[in-house]
Amino acid sequence: MDKTYNQKIVEEKWYKFWEEKGFFKPEINPDGQPYTIILPPPNANAPLHFGHAMYVVEDILIRYHRMLGEATLWLPGSDHAGFETQVVFEKKLEKMGKSRFDYDRDTLYQMIWDFVQDNKGAMEGQLRRLGFSLDWSRMKFTLDPEIVKIVYKTFKKLFDDGLLYRAERLVNYCTTNGTSFSDLEVIYEERNDKFYYLKYPLADSKDYIIIATTRPETMLGDTAVAVNPEDKRYKHLISKKVRLPLTDREIPIIADDAIDTELGTGAEKVTPAHDPADFELGQKHHLDQISVINFDGTMAQNTGKYAGTTLKEARQAILEDLEAQGLVEKIADYSHRVAVCYKCGTPIQPLLKEQWFINIQDLAQKAVEVVKIGDIKIYPQNWETTYFHWLENIKDWNISRQIVWGIQIPAWHCQDCHEWTVTDGITPPRCDKCSSLNLEKDSDVFDTWFSSGQWPFATLQSTKEGDFEKFYPTSVIETMYDILLFWVARMVMLGIYTTNQVPFKNIVLHGKVLDPLGQKMSKSKGNVVNPMEIVDQYGADAARMALVYGTAFGHDQALSHPKLQAMRNFTNKLWNIGRFILMYYQNPEARASLVDKHITAVQSLSNSNDKVILEKLNQTSEAVTKALDAYRFHDAAEVLYEFIWHQFADKYIESAKDRRAEAQPILEYVFRTSLELLHPFMPFITEELWQKLPHKGDSIMINEWPRA
RNA sequence: GGGCACUUAGCUCAGUGGUAGAGCGCUGCAUUCACAUUGCAGAUGUCGGGGGUUCAAGUCCCUCAGUGCCCACCA
Numbered sequence A: 001m002d003k004t005y006n007q008k009i010v011e012e013k014w015y016k017f018w019e020e021k022g023f024f025k026p027e028i029n030p031d032g033q034p035y036t037i038i039l040p041p042p043n044a045n046a047p048l049h050f051g052h053a054m055y056v057v058e059d060i061l062i063r064y065h066r067m068l069g070e071a072t073l074w075l076p077g078s079d080h081a082g083f084e085t086q087v088v089f090e091k092k093l094e095k096m097g098k099s100r101f102d103y104d105r106d107t108l109y110q111m112i113w114d115f116v117q118d119n120k121g122a123m124e125g126q127l128r129r130l131g132f133s134l135d136w137s138r139m140k141f142t143l144d145p146e147i148v149k150i151v152y153k154t155f156k157k158l159f160d161d162g163l164l165y166r167a168e169r170l171v172n173y174c175t176t177n178g179t180s181f182s183d184l185e186v187i188y189e190e191r192n193d194k195f196y197y198l199k200y201p202l203a204d205s206k207d208y209i210i211i212a213t214t215r216p217e218t219m220l221g222d223t224a225v226a227v228n229p230e231d232k233r234y235k236h237l238i239s240k241k242v243r244l245p246l247t248d249r250e251i252p253i254i255a256d257d258a259i260d261t262e263l264g265t266g267a268e269k270v271t272p273a274h275d276p277a278d279f280e281l282g283q284k285h286h287l288d289q290i291s292v293i294n295f296d297g298t299m300a301q302n303t304g305k306y307a308g309t310t311l312k313e314a315r316q317a318i319l320e321d322l323e324a325q326g327l328v329e330k331i332a333d334y335s336h337r338v339a340v341c342y343k344c345g346t347p348i349q350p351l352l353k354e355q356w357f358i359n360i361q362d363l364a365q366k367a368v369e370v371v372k373i374g375d376i377k378i379y380p381q382n383w384e385t386t387y388f389h390w391l392e393n394i395k396d397w398n399i400s401r402q403i404v405w406g407i408q409i410p411a412w413h414c415q416d417c418h419e420w421t422v423t424d425g426i427t428p429p430r431c432d433k434c435s436s437l438n439l440e441k442d443s444d445v446f447d448t449w450f451s452s453g454q455w456p457f458a459t460l461q462s463t464k465e466g467d468f469e470k471f472y473p474t475s476v477i478e479t480m481y482d483i484l485l486f487w488v489a490r491m492v493m494l495g496i497y498t499t500n501q502v503p504f505k506n507i508v509l510h511g512k513v514l515d516p517l518g519q520k521m522s523k524s525k526g527n528v529v530n531p532m533e534i535v536d537q538y539g540a541d542a543a544r545m546a547l548v549y550g551t552a553f554g555h556d557q558a559l560s561h562p563k564l565q566a567m568r569n570f571t572n573k574l575w576n577i578g579r580f581i582l583m584y585y586q587n588p589e590a591r592a593s594l595v596d597k598h599i600t601a602v603q604s605l606s607n608s609n610d611k612v613i614l615e616k617l618n619q620t621s622e623a624v625t626k627a628l629d630a631y632r633f634h635d636a637a638e639v640l641y642e643f644i645w646h647q648f649a650d651k652y653i654e655s656a657k658d659r660r661a662e663a664q665p666i667l668e669y670v671f672r673t674s675l676e677l678l679h680p681f682m683p684f685i686t687e688e689l690w691q692k693l694p695h696k697g698d699s700i701m702i703n704e705w706p707r708a
Numbered sequence B: 001g002g003g004c005a006c007u008u009a010g011c012u013c014a015g016u017g018g019u020a021g022a023g024c025g026c027u028g029c030a031u032u033c034a035c036a037u038u039g040c041a042g043a044u045g046u047c048g049g050g051g052g053u054u055c056a057a058g059u060c061c062c063u064c065a066g067u068g069c070c071c072a073c074c075a
Helices: A007-021 A050-067 A082-095 A105-129 A145-160 A216-221 A276-285 A301-306 A311-324 A361-372 A383-392 A448-452 A455-460 A467-471 A481-499 A531-538 A540-548 A561-582 A594-603 A608-629 A633-678 A683-692
Strands: A034-038 A071-075 A164-174 A179-181 A186-201 A208-213 A224-227 A241-243 A250-255 A267-270 A328-341 A349-358 A377-379 A411-414 A420-422 A439-441 A474-480 A504-510
Touching: A007 A105, A007 A540, A007 A683, A034 A050, A034 A455, A034 A467, A050 A071, A050 A474, A050 A504, A050 A531, A050 A540, A050 A608, A050 A633, A071 A467, A082 A105, A082 A448, A105 A531, A145 A164, A145 A420, A145 A448, A145 A455, A145 A481, A164 A276, A179 A349, A186 A216, A186 A241, A208 A216, A208 A267, A216 A301, A216 A311, A224 A276, A267 A276, A301 A311, A311 A328, A361 A383, A361 A481, A377 A383, A383 A481, A448 A455, A448 A481, A455 A467, A455 A474, A455 A481, A474 A481, A481 A504, A531 A540, A531 A561, A540 A561, A540 A633, A540 A683, A561 A633, A561 A683, A608 A633, A633 A683
Parallel strands: A034 A071, A034 A474, A224 A250, A377 A504, A474 A504
Antiparallel strands: A164 A179, A164 A349, A186 A208, A186 A328, A224 A267, A241 A250, A411 A420, A411 A439
16 A cells, blocks of 8 residues: 555546446435435536535535435536626626627627536536536536526416516616616615705795705606605695706605605605605605616706716716706715625616516515425524515515526517517417517526526426436525525525425525635635645545534635645545554455454454444444534534544554454454545545455445444 | 624634533654654633523523624615
8 A cells, every 4th residue: 555645546536436337326326215406506607616615515415315325316507697607708808808799699699608618617627526426417507408498488487377577667777787686686885975955946935945865966857855744844845846956847745754854854855767765655656757867877868958978977067057046055975875786886776677577475475484384494594584584575576687698588579569478488470469470579688596596496307307206306405605595595486386396305504615814705806716726735535524624514614724734634644544454464455255254343342442442433423424414514524533533543543553463353344434434525535445445345435324 | 774693722613501622833752663744741711791590601591892794775
């Protein structure tokens, strides 16, 4: 046996062996109960970062359950990641001095397609090197035709069931990226702005009412002024009208409880077309919605002399014009939170736009119920609160995106009767309503999360015949907690809606992996770590073990080189335990028959050291099994590390040196069993050593799990 | 405004009511022995502050302080 452990050669050798033997496929345990995890499909727009290596906990579960004899399926895939990918690709274009506007839709789509194919290949290589026992024969991509077909079907079902509606609503629009976003994709930034106090003259007197606003340029779209009904200052003005400055319109003064008497002057301008709260006020009080801002961030045609100017220019001009009429009372400093695009930081414009919305209330209610009654369990449990809170306050979901990269929505607008025809993908010959041939396809694509929200059933319905029936509902969905709402909650809703079953029985959430200084890894900071670097340096086994050891599962952790080093040392310790035990044999090849003899030896112990180590081994096996069943990976890892190093190596092996012949069967038995227990965590070195020890069977990874 | 975590040894963190733990670091000793990517021995903690429950609290409850994150979003 080599004096030092060569992880690189060993890792390559065994991964190839496992894959060629078909051990990653569920068919290896044909009679076992199904156990399924769908890998959260990584975005196909970049190589994996070290955080993705946290998926090791899925491999641990999969390898553990495979050893329990279950028909275990871990299904890989990748996500086209619509908007995210388009942004990444546009940056690439930018570097080449181009932009997306230089290409037509089809060309751009094809270019992004090719770009994504390259990335997918790189990503698969990374997942393999981490030792992930994924069933590659069932790999899926969110844009595979058979997946797209299923997504279309779901869309049509929603349409037919009346859960889908086309509505002109305020959407979160980024004028830089030219698309709308769901509420979850908007972030808020604290900004120092101005609060403008403007005088609005009353229609029937020389008096005026002063309103305060942060966005004077939207005043051209005002359709009311609102005050609190209890506000003594304004009670007498309710139902009167004001003349809206710079326009020829008169707008009413309305009363609503929502108005805060403390803020500004207690009187608010109401702009239903450009503010979400005002939109609701407008609906309630039946106000007109007047849009004065275009989708490119300029002022609309109906704003007269301001038309075509940018918002900034318009604000300036409007303030000057108001000033000239003496209508600016004062300008104060004001710090408040502004909605901005999570990608580029441009302030989000709430704009009226027709979009597809899913009426989500009933789906959300069912998603709450299945967790409340325990059909789905969440680990760590404290995330239930977040999950419930979001679903119980959810708003309808805008699933239209104005980008190219994605699944185009299968809906056609009739140019004659203006009704929509929805199909499950095929181009309809004529309008469903009026039979007109004059149809135009919606140019929008789906929100990525609409398709990835169908991932568990979409994958299994399109892999192999019978897969869906056998492997759905899946056992566990495991992902980082940051996409619990984006993705997991939506999978629950769409899964139940489409299949009448939960998509998975357990939600398991891991924490974030930070850089060595505890900072969030991000491309802009340049502190993103490639997992392959770590694997090269310490070995895949050490990298895997370091991620689960020492931090409570579910908590954030900093990438720790000392910990990686400690785990590399642990692999070295394992290697040397193996060397010590195997040194006993002259001929290491002919020992398979010894296994039975060893088991007999283990059953008739007299030496107290033997008894103690066997007892401790049983305790370890029990503790590891219990920890894995409870998703407490850190407990399992710690128990194994402590037992193997400090009980077995430091104590038992030392004590066995002067009674070697007698102890040899115990040494082998305990070590072999330890390797089996450790295998889900450190698959490569455990396989390498297990193969060298007397053993039965083809591979440690399909060996029976050693129960206490 | 609401929610969730966290605060334990110099650092990073475990600790699921019963005499304070790990990894790294530190001190001393050992070494042609499976392993220096080692072994043995050792030092280091009013477990954020205060109060309560209990025979017993790092652990349960209340409260205060600090840190991080999430949700909602007030013109």
